[in-house]
């Protein structure tokens with residue numbers, strides 16, 4: 212990595228963190244200034260990353276900021292704890308010097324760890340995308356369905372139906388929108404839950420969990436609380452080994468892994484999901500993934516959908532869009548059905564949801580396979596025995 216490339220990435224990131232994280236904004240300024248004036252620590256970072264390429268403009272500087280945050284959270288950088296609100300600290304005059312001093316003297320282990328780091332922020336709130344789509348496509352038909360989450364990190368979005376609904380819904384005119392029927396059901400009729408990731412995060416491992424917490428950023432108290440609550444519930448639910456499956460594989464192999472893990476059934480649906488994940492694919496990689504997903508959905512007829520909660524691929528905005536794709540008369544068609552508004556945890560529901568209506572005659576609902584029908588009242592959780 213060259214200094215100029217990192218400075219360009221840093222500029223892109225500063226536009227993003229500016230409104231979101233005052234602490235990272237200040238840190239980024241300090242780091243970029245230090246790189247500009249030729250600070251020697253940059254060479255250690257560049258050596259650690261070697262020939263690694265970054266497909267998104269915000270990844271490299273984000274990883275450095277998160278690794279600093281991680282070092283403080285993990286108790287490995289007492290001098291940085293004073294800076295981070297998550298460690299009860301606060302950015303003050305002179306904090307920039309603490310950051311640069313730390314980088315100048317950082318132990319080899321800091322750079323070794325940074326070398327392999329990936330952005331793996333896992334926000335259970337982003338489950339809103341698959342919940343909304345399921346409410347339109349499956350729940351009105353009483354159709355139980357399988358859920359596969361691509362780029363799942365630790366898998367927290369897979370349990371979104373067990374967690375409070377954090378997104379508020381508006382119309383495209385910013386008026387409050389009606390919630391769809393079943394929106395607050397707990398749980399949804401999910402038959403299997405499968406998360407796929409190049410490196411799935413194990414929440415039972417404290418160090419891996421701390422990395423996810425670091426990735427939330429230092430000024431995100433709400434996000435941290437949401438993460439802790441979701442992680443606790445996730446660990447309890449996972450005591451049932453059949454509750455959820457995590458599979459390690461790269462994006463290009465995911466559609467095939469999903470097809471191998473979940474056999475089509477005439478009275479079940481399949482929802483393939485990804486949120487804030489395919490940003491790490493270039494255009495060709497995303498097109499190949501779409502082709503693979505279309506192939507995996509084909510045997511499911513009008514009961515298979517692909518739901519993406521991602522930023523627009525043309526980078527015209529940093530707000531997530533809800534894009535849904537399905538096969539219609541042999542063509543894979545896509546609609547944008549909702550849009551994050553820029554206000555935290557707010558989603559504008561657009562028109563066109565008719566796109567998810569059944570295309571053929573619906574089979575009568577039935578209780579599929581050996582799984583008992585889930586009829587838990589909203590607000591109750593199904594814990595494994597002894598949980």
Ligand SMILES: C[S@@+](CC[C@H](N)C(=O)[O-])C[C@H]1O[C@@H](n2cnc3c(N)ncnc32)[C@H](O)[C@@H]1O
Pocket residue numbers: 329330331332333334335337361362363364365368407408409410460461462463485486487488491
């Ligand atoms: C920012 S996290 C998002 C996690 C989760 N979907 C959410 O919304 O909270 C992106 C995830 O995509 C995974 N990922 C990135 N590139 C990948 C690739 N080429 N193959 C498989 N997984 C990848 C990362 O490991 C990471 O866990």
